[in-house]
Amino acid sequence: MSLLEVRNLRASYGRIPVLHQIDLTVNAGEIVGVVGHNGMGKTTLLRSLMGHLKTSAGTVSLRDRDVKGLSAHKRARLGVTLVPQGRDIFGNLTVHENLMLGAFGTQDQSARIDEMISIFPRLADLLDRKGGALSGGEQQILALARALCNRPSLLLLDEPTEGVQPSIVLEMATALKSISQTENLAVILVEQNIAFIQSLAERVYTISNGVIEQELSVSGPNGAALITETLGF
């Protein structure tokens, strides 16, 4: 049984259709990439999987359960969460409060927050700062830690390396790899940074004009080249 199974998914903003034909499968604990040019519907895909956007046709099942009609918070309680493009940190709340919201549904809230801080040590000195007063890279780390607080089984991760310095990109890759293994976390990773995606994912879907076109196996040494060629980057 796969963790997430999406068939024939369609979605639109009002009357403007954006996703036309989305088929994809994600197994538990697996990191899967989604790549495509700007404006092809990657963000829209993650938003409709989260439940922020009503889907007009197709099926979305999570552990064989149909979740298509569920609102976002119900999907979140089933283990899905999103780190949006642009991070959406709560700017008026402190870093610690942001993490508390992430750990909203857990029993051991403060233990889990401590665990996240040990994985992302640079958060330790920032806990009392307002989220809005963090740098872009720090916000990205915070958004990731906040999402992981709730022990998700499926993380929807939208362009986490956008405008982030290489050392933080490396920190994120290391953390994702290890949590994916230890906590059986699956990730759908939307990325433009091919090296980053190739270091994490074994399979990559390409998306073009709202249609999932190809599934690439990128685990070999030529993985990065394969993605670049296919997309014509």
Added chain:
Amino acid sequence: MDYTIVVAIELLRAVAGLVLISTGLAIIFGMMRVINIAHGEFMMLGGYTVVLSAKAGVNIWIAMLVLAPLTVGLFGVLVERLIIRHLYGRIIDTLLATWGLSLFLIGFVAVVFGNKLEGVATPFSGIAIGEYSVAAYTIFLIGAALAFVASIYLALKYSKAGLIARATMQNPEMVEALGVNSKLVFMTTFGVGAAFSGLAGALLAPISGVIPGMGVNFIGPAFITVVTGGSSIIAGTLSASGLLGSISQSTAFLAGPVYGDAMLFFAALVLLRLLPQGITGRLFTRSL
């Protein structure tokens, strides 16, 4: 000396009065950007809850402090579910809808209970300071205003529910992705705002009396206090009430009560000319 104390208490009374009548409106506006024109009628419903409970033999304190906020809070939840929920983000539409609600409530209550003034006995007698007598109930209301502000501050700053509410108002979509039911949060917030309106109406009932149209007297000053205060609930309500309350009350002392009211509006006009976003739109922008 005695006279100074009495004057100080009178000033505080004016400030506390503004805090009491504007808190419910400020919560709903500050958190949800909804201007609840029916705010005065929510207060009126709080007043009637006290009148009816007192007639039924319920202890006046229980009627004021428990039943009134509970009844009006639940009514607020109903209003949010049936009307407000469909209009979020549409300021003019919510304004018109709550205006309609306000007219309906005045008419409805007048038909059911009659368009006559109902009195509520003040639960305290006077306290004498030197040769002046200050109603103990005034002191109580000043304490109640303090309790309003303190309880909202503590709830927003230190409780889990307050944290969730603040985050939801900032970004409802993001909290949903973290497992929070944002619609429930909106409904509850509106209910809490309504409960404060009902409580204020109940607390003021012994002074103002209770009549179906009483809300009209409150919505004006409450609205002006909230707009002058700006977007932050606590700092805004406190600073605007403090400023407007003392200006209008001092004017009332010197020139008579009519001038006091006029001065309140005039002071608000000048302030908004200088600070179009309200006091907390420019100053203390980051405070609660």
